Amino acid sequence: MRVTLSEVQRDVRDRFADLFDDDLGPCIRRMAELPARGSTDPGGTDAESAAVRDAVWRAMVDLGATRLLLPEKAGGEDARQAGAVMLCELLGAALYQGPLLDTYIAQEVLLRTLDTDADRIAETATGAPIAVAVRETATDALHRPGPALGTGDTLDGVRRFVGSVPESQYLLVVADDPAGVRCALVADGYQARRYDEVGRSQLFEVRFTGAPVVSWHLEDRDGWMQLVARARIRYAAYIIGSAQGALDLAVARSQERHQFGRPIGTFQAPAFRLAELAARIEATRWFVRAAAAEADTGSDSRLRAAQALSMAADVYGTTVLVAMQVHGAYGLTEDADIQLYYRRALIDRVWLGSPVEVRREVFPLLRDR
Known part of the structure; x- marks a missing residue:
């Protein structure tokens, strides 16, 4: 590597x-x-x-x-x-x-x-953003999109947990199809309502009412799963970056917070824990980069993508918990940025598949090698 x-x-x-x-x-x-x-x-x-x-x-x-x-x-x-x-x-x-x-995902669809x-x-x-709408229920996901909202010139129905809708110029509505995965690009004909949830994310419920379809795109199942794999690699990089951000805040706080007249970062227990996380984050970061390089060769990247996403999600979850402990009660207040990482981790770790679900996908890929 x-x-x-x-x-x-x-x-x-x-x-x-x-x-x-x-x-x-x-x-x-x-x-x-x-x-x-x-x-x-x-x-x-x-x-x-x-x-x-x-x-x-x-x-x-x-x-x-x-x-x-x-x-x-x-x-x-x-x-x-x-x-x-x-x-x-x-x-x-x-x-x-x-x-x-999301725009990266849409670009890969359009490039076909x-x-x-x-x-x-x-x-x-040149800057036209596209949001990707895949979920009708909470169990839907990019690798398991919701049902179709239409196959003609317009769409009617609902997509939930769609990110950054108000600032997007287009929505790419992804749906399961007997022939694979069908994507519809729409520019208007919908209303969005923001969710009030613990992660404080930019997530919206979108209702389509006669939304005119700009263009249709049909992906075969294998091709779509390769696209999902590349999206997972990019998202693994995103959440390992989040883990690094949380660790940086924890290290800074360990130098500011004092116990027994000295910074808690000088005590072996928290210092060793932070050092361990730093090593895990760095190892996972390079694994994700290696997975990206492998994807660029055109080879089947599903296994490496699943492994990268699972590893990144695990280390992110552990990092935010340790970082919250280092911050103490202050970490629970609105003034502390670490609570933002803690909130976001609840959503980001499972956004493209939970670690348990992704590991379940890995087994048949390993068996078939």
Whole structure:
């Protein structure tokens, strides 16, 4: 396994580092707590929140975030999965919530029909965000999408737990189909209601009423599962970045919090625990990067993706628990950023499959090797 960064990976890391530095990172971390554009806010902060979110999105677009996965002939940089995971790590460390990861999924769908969807792909490259809608119930997921909302020119029905709807220009509605997985791209004809949930995420219930379909895309089952695998690799990078962000807060707090007249970080028990987590995060980070490199070769990446996601989810869960313990009661207050990581972990660890579910998928893949 390669444990050095390629030139492309270093370029991506260095290019986006300033956007997620110690000064701007905390602002992005709190961004999800601002009302999204189009919400009802009696406090009058809608304009301010929309400006913050739009500014972050535009900054990422200007730096090339929406062009990383696209090939050069589609106006992209062809950084591929290995380059994209470097940005995803930074996004996770800052707890970024927005449409970028969904836009990557949509771009991969649209690239299958590049000849007919070149204009739409060009829109995404220049900053048109796309949200992916897959769930009708809580048990649905990207690898197990909900039922179809129609097969003609319009859609009618509901999709739940859809991220970043108000700031997305399109929605990609994914549905199970006898022939595989059917995706419909829509631009209007729906209403969104934000959930009030413990993770304080940008998640919405979306109701479609005669929503006109811009384009249809049919994926065979095997091809869709490869797309899911690549999405899982990127998401594993995101949550291992989140684990690093939580660990950084815990290390800083261990130097600020005192017991018996000295920082708790100088005691062996918490120091060794934090050191162990640092080693696990670093090992998992390189495994995820290796999985991304393998996916770029065109080989079957389902096994490595499942392993990477399961490992990242496990270490993230452990890290936020230890970080909360290091913070003590202060970690439960609104002033402490660590509670944001703790809340988000409840959702992020299972978003593309829980560790138990993903491990269940791994067994037949190992058996068939």
